[in-house]
Amino acid sequence: MTTTLTSDDAVRFGPGDVDPGAGYGYPGELAATLIAENALQEKIRALAAAVAADHDSEQPPLLVCVLKGAVMFVTDFARAMPIPCELEFMAVSSYGSATSSSGVVRILKDLDRDITGRRVVIVEDIIDSGLTLSWLLKNLASRGPAAIDVVALLRKPEAVKVEVEVRYIGFDIPTDFVVGYGLDFAERYRDLPFVGLLGEHMYR
Template sequence: MDAADMGQDLERVLLTEEQIGTRLDELAAQIDADYAGREVLLVGVLKGAVMVMADLARRLHLPVEMDWMAVSSYGAGTTSSGVVRILKDLDADLTGRHVLIVEDIIDSGLTLSWLLSNLRTRGPASVEVATMLRKPEAAKVDVDVRYVGFDIPTDFVVGYGLDYAEKYRNLPFVGTLAPHVYTD
């Protein structure tokens, strides 16, 4: 799927496939340096982090394992309340492990804050966060994020794992969705 396939549903391309790839190379180099000599457990948050996790893992030169969590944060409509349910828990034991949570986007930070607290109770050696996108203006809680791909405005974005009604995840870029798609 590309921009032409979206037709009038795409307002604009915010980040190109090339920009994302270049930034992932930079993040991977930083992670390789920071975790030199250690094994890392990458924890992807489903479903959005699939693209970021796969592309980041392939760029890393250090040994990594991968595991997945699915969490649901519900509230009024499209906004998170910070009340979280685990839909799929990790298979791996975190005791003594270096854990790197991989996210597609951090919006309010409420779900991520809960997830960090939860994982830290499981006895890891360390827990850090890597995200492709962050919306600083949307933050409701302060969350320490060690690796950030891009800070973006509060626009509604899709692509590169991000969806609207389970569509557009497979776009190789990040774009803003035209308002007519989600306001009808």
């Protein structure tokens, strides 16, 4: 199910080509498109079908969205689910530098309900180091759910520091600086409907 992409798969543009960010207010800021909107939506439908096919509880799966990055993903994912599902939201903050996580986490917004006996599906936009996700899995497991699965739209295998069991992964991607579809740089670019590579001149 997982599609592996490399930097060579990114669609770069030059003089005379359409700037993928220009139509969204980001002219000259992106270097390439890595995953187009239609490819994202096709993968999300496949992930939703897989999660639903594995569901064997009378209660709907409880989708736990990790704010803010996964909001776009969880919205489309829930609508693509062929079975009922319920939504919950968590916000966590990792201590560390601006570009890397230390794995020390605090909860900014906790779940609004008890998850005892429920099948919980953590919905993540991207797995980078895996440190925060590892902490989150342990935290939620201590609350007595029947099962916990993880569905991640993106993963950077080369950046993983802690191996975390992730049952459903959409794309394995390179370590390039990606933005769009919930992913941000300084709170910008989340609104793009595709995943792009941010131009180096924007962050160096």
